[in-house]
Every structure is written in structure tokens, then in C-alpha cells.
Amino acid sequence: MKTRIALSLLIASMVSACAVGPDYERPPITSPDRFRGEPGAAQAAPAPEPADRAASIADLAWWDVLKDPSLGILIDEALVKGHDIRLAVWRVEEARANAGIARSEFYPAIQGGAGWSRSLQSQVFFPNETINLYDVNLGLSWEIDLWGRIRRLNEAALARYLATEEAQRGVMLSLVSDVATGYFNLRALDVELSIAERTTAAFRETHELFARRLEAGTASHLETSSAEAALAATAAAVPELHRRIAEQENQIAFLLGRAPGDVPRGASLTDQLLPPEIPAGLPSDLLRRRPDLRQAEQELIAANAEVGVAVAEFFPSISITAAFGGLAPTVSELFGDGKTWSAGAGLLTPLYQGRALKNRHRAALARWEQAKVGYERSVNNAFKEVSTALVAYQKLAGVEREQDRAVAAYRDAVDLANSRYLSGLSDYLEVLLARRQLFPAEILLARTRFERLAVLVQLYRALGGGWQVPDAEWSHGETRAAAYPPQGQRDASPAGGAR
Numbered sequence: 001m002k003t004r005i006a007l008s009l010l011i012a013s014m015v016s017a018c019a020v021g022p023d024y025e026r027p028p029i030t031s032p033d034r035f036r037g038e039p040g041a042a043q044a045a046p047a048p049e050p051a052d053r054a055a056s057i058a059d060l061a062w063w064d065v066l067k068d069p070s071l072g073i074l075i076d077e078a079l080v081k082g083h084d085i086r087l088a089v090w091r092v093e094e095a096r097a098n099a100g101i102a103r104s105e106f107y108p109a110i111q112g113g114a115g116w117s118r119s120l121q122s123q124v125f126f127p128n129e130t131i132n133l134y135d136v137n138l139g140l141s142w143e144i145d146l147w148g149r150i151r152r153l154n155e156a157a158l159a160r161y162l163a164t165e166e167a168q169r170g171v172m173l174s175l176v177s178d179v180a181t182g183y184f185n186l187r188a189l190d191v192e193l194s195i196a197e198r199t200t201a202a203f204r205e206t207h208e209l210f211a212r213r214l215e216a217g218t219a220s221h222l223e224t225s226s227a228e229a230a231l232a233a234t235a236a237a238v239p240e241l242h243r244r245i246a247e248q249e250n251q252i253a254f255l256l257g258r259a260p261g262d263v264p265r266g267a268s269l270t271d272q273l274l275p276p277e278i279p280a281g282l283p284s285d286l287l288r289r290r291p292d293l294r295q296a297e298q299e300l301i302a303a304n305a306e307v308g309v310a311v312a313e314f315f316p317s318i319s320i321t322a323a324f325g326g327l328a329p330t331v332s333e334l335f336g337d338g339k340t341w342s343a344g345a346g347l348l349t350p351l352y353q354g355r356a357l358k359n360r361h362r363a364a365l366a367r368w369e370q371a372k373v374g375y376e377r378s379v380n381n382a383f384k385e386v387s388t389a390l391v392a393y394q395k396l397a398g399v400e401r402e403q404d405r406a407v408a409a410y411r412d413a414v415d416l417a418n419s420r421y422l423s424g425l426s427d428y429l430e431v432l433l434a435r436r437q438l439f440p441a442e443i444l445l446a447r448t449r450f451e452r453l454a455v456l457v458q459l460y461r462a463l464g465g466g467w468q469v470p471d472a473e474w475s476h477g478e479t480r481a482a483a484y485p486p487q488g489q490r491d492a493s494p495a496g497g498a499r
Contacts (some may be wrong), residue, residue: 019148021308056281
């Protein structure tokens with residue numbers, strides 16, 4: 001009866017016991033009303049936003065933003081076979097196991113053992129006697145979590161585990177953006193190669209023409225040398241672009257976890273979809289959308305719990321021990337008259353440890369402050385990345401429009417120079433000059449188109465894109481295939497679809 005009463009009191013004390021140390025509270029974060037660079041962000045007093053104002057491109061799955069089927073296949077492969085994602089998966093498994101280790105401290109630890117010994121006892125007046133002893137025992141030890149030390153350890157371990165899950169989702173989002181950016185860069189290089197080859201062919205025809213006319217005595221060395229210089233300058237760009245294309249293909253293959261090789265192409269650079277405006281959503285929503293921010297908060301929760309662990313070490317620890325077994329000269333007597341048992345409880349309290357406990361507490365507080373600063377920095381960096389990408393997306397659209405006008409004007413200039421030359425109104429140096437101006441303008445236009453696509457990917461990543469898609473469906477090809485129909489026969493050549 002007394003044992004039951006004592007056990008009831010013990011359980012009641014454990015249930016009512018509180019975990020010492022601070023309970024977690026999210027640090028106050030000041031979020032702007034709008035992102036800088038968003039339409040209407042410069043207004044002094046913005047009007048209240050309608051309910052649908054919170055819609056964001058981040059609510060879409062990546063295959064709804066990047067609609068090139070060939071790119072989708074590459075991203076799917078990276079999300080399954082990429083080195084980074086596989087490492088992230090095993091980090092999650094490690095953190096899950098560590099959380100299980102911490103959770104096991106809630107339960108008693110039971111150990112069993114058995115032994116045999118043979119000894120000789122020498123006696124003065126009697127013959128020596130050899131004794132055999134067999135023993136078997138079952139031991140139990142259990143720490144009563146009176147001050148919440150084990151609970152805080154579990155809280156920290158769980159937060160670390162959740163942080164690795166958020167890190168894994170961050171790796172998936174990074175893989176999507178890295179593969180997409182690399183693919184768009186590859187398509188831009190394809191366009192540049194097409195421009196360089198076309199321009200080289202035009203300059204080669206011109207040089208051959210002047211070489212023939214020079215032999216006939218109807219052209220000057222100046223015209224021929226100028227044509228040869230223009231040919232050499234543009235021809236040198238062709239092998240360099242081949243090198244950069246191979247380098248970019250190898251980089252994409254590395255992201256996919258495969259050996260270096262060719263990368264299939266889909267839509268051309270100019271056929272990639274670029275929405276005129278991108279809904280960014282509310283700045284405060286970044287805290288729940290971006291995986292790196294959720295990871296940073298879980299790290300902060302873990303650091304806060306570790307402060308509680310350090311506080312609990314100032315208090316006594318109470319443990320219960322018990323043992324049951326047998327000791328006998330023969331195995332058959334182990335659980336007969338040779339039975340043994342014991343039970344006890346112990347209290348261990350720190351008295352003097354050379355200020356070690358206090359310094360451990362100070363170190364835990366310092367780690368919490370570091371995690372807090374890291375969390376605040378991550379949040380501010382998220383606002384910066386989104387605002388920078390929004391401004392870039394808007395301004396690059398204007399840059400592309402003006403560069404397109406410049407290319408159109410240079411093409412007209414080439415046509416006009418050709419007409420003047422054929423009419424005898426000017427020499428061919430005027431045609432060469434016009435072509436020399438057109439070549440870098442076309443290259444710059446292709447680069448600007450790539451930069452716009454890269455900023456779109458960067459903005460999708462900065463907003464925490466795909467945050468509502470379950471982890472298991474990020475690389476689910478069947479789900480993605482339903483988002484858009486296949487595009488007929490796609491060109492797989494390096495310059496396929498280039499304009």
C-alpha cells in the first residue's frame with residue numbers, strides 16, 4: 001500500500017513538474033507593407049489590400065512557372081539523383097535518429113548481464129576448496145525529469161530535426177533554380193553561337209569577295225585587310241562559345257548527378273515564358289514560405305531549449321535504480337535460494353564545480369543570441385533578395401525593349417549600307433562597320449533575355465516558391481506532365497531553336 005502511494009506521488013510530481021528555462025517566443029520582426037520594387041510600393045500611404053492581394057508566384061509549383069518540358073525533365077532528374085538532395089536526405093535521417101536518442105531518455109534503461117567465475121580459497125586447517133559461482137542479473141535505472149532537463153533536450157533535438165527537413169526543402173528549391181538558371185544560360189549560349197556562326201559566314205563571304213577582287217586589281221589592300229580582321233574577330237568567338245557550351249552542359253550534368261555529356265534542349269530562348277508582372281505576396285508571408293527562414297527559426301528554438309538544459313543542471317537530479325537476479329554455485333539454483341534483488345533511489349546535486357555550470361549557462365545564452373541575430377539577418381536578407389529581384393525584373397524588361405530597338409536599327413543600317421554599296425554611293429568599309437556594330441548588339445540582346453529569365457528564377461526562389469507542394473511530389477513527373485502538353489518534336493542540337 002505504501003509503495004502504491006509513493007509511486008502515485010512520484011507520478012503526480014512528474015506530471016506537475018515544470019521545465020525550467022525560457023519558453024520560446026519568436027523575436028519581433030518588422031515587415032514592410034510592400035516589397036521595394038513592387039508596383040505601388042513607393043506610395044506614401046498604401047490603401048488596404050484586398051484579400052486576393054496575398055497571392056504570390058511562390059504559391060505555384062515549379063512546373064507551373066518553368067513550362068519548358070525538356071527543362072522539367074532535367075529538374076526531375078536532379079531532384080532524384082542529384083548529390084545535394086541525396087546528402088540532404090541522409091542529414092534528415094541522422095537528425096531523426098538523434099531525436100530518437102534524446103526521446104529515449106524519457107524511459108527507463110534496462111540492462112541484463114550474466115557471469116561465471118571459478119576461484120580457489122586457501123584455508124590453513126582445511127584442504128583448499130575450489131568454488132564455482134554463476135550469476136545473472138537484470139538492472140534498471142531511470143532519471144526522473146523533475147526540472148525538465150530531458151524535456152528541453154527533446155525540444156532541442158526535435159527542432160534540429162525539423163531544421164534539417166527545412167534544409168532539405170531548401171536544397172530542393174536551390175536545385176530547381178540552379179538547373180533552370182544553367183539551362184537558360186545554355187540556351188543563351190546557343191543563341192550567341194548561332195549569331196557568331198551567321199556573322200562569321202557573312203564576313204567570310206566578304207573576305208573571299210575582296211580577295212578575288214584584290215587579285216584582279218579592283219580592290220584595295222585596306223578593304224581586304226579590314227574584311228580579314230572582321231572575319232578573324234568573329235570566327236574567334238565560335239570556338240570560345242563551343243567551350244562555354246560544353247562547360248555549361250557539364251555543370252548541368254553535375255547538378256543532375258550524372259557523367260558529363262550533352263544536354264537536350266527544348267524551347268528556344270525567346271520562346272521561354274516571361275510573365276509581364278509577378279505577384280510577390282505579402283512580405284510577412286516570407287516567414288512561412290521560405291525554407292531557410294523556417295530552418296533558422298528551428299535553430300533558434302533549439303538554442304532556446306539548450307538554455308533550459310543549462311538551467312536544469314543547477315538543480316538536483318533524482319534517479320531510481322533496481323536490480324533482480326541470482327547468484328549460486330550451480331545454474332539450477334540461480335532462481336531458487338540464490339535469488340537477489342535491490343531497489344533504491346538517489347539524489348545528485350551540484351555543490352561546487354569551479355563555475356562550470358554558470359559558464360555553460362552563459363555559453364548557452366550566447367549561442368541563443370547568435371541564433372537570434374542569425375534569424376534576424378536571414379529575414380532581412382530575404383526582404384533584400386525579393387526587392388532586388390523585383391526591381392531587376394521590371395528594369396530588365398525596359399532594357400530588353402531598348403536593346404531590341406538597337407538591334408533592329410543596326411539591321412536596317414546593314415541593309416542600307418549594302419544598298420549604298422551596290423549603288424556605288426559608298427565603299428564596302430561602311431558595310432563592314434555596320435556589321436561590326438550589329439554583332440555585339442545581338443549578343444547583348446541575347447544576354448539580356450537570359451538575365452530576365454535568371455531573375456525570374458531568382459525571384460521564385462527568393463519568395464520560397466513551391467512551398468505548398470508536398471516534398472514527395474517535387475520530382476513527381478506524372479504530376480508535372482499534367483501541367484502542360486508535350487511540344488511535338490524538339491530539337492536536340494546545341495543550337496536548336498536559337499534565333
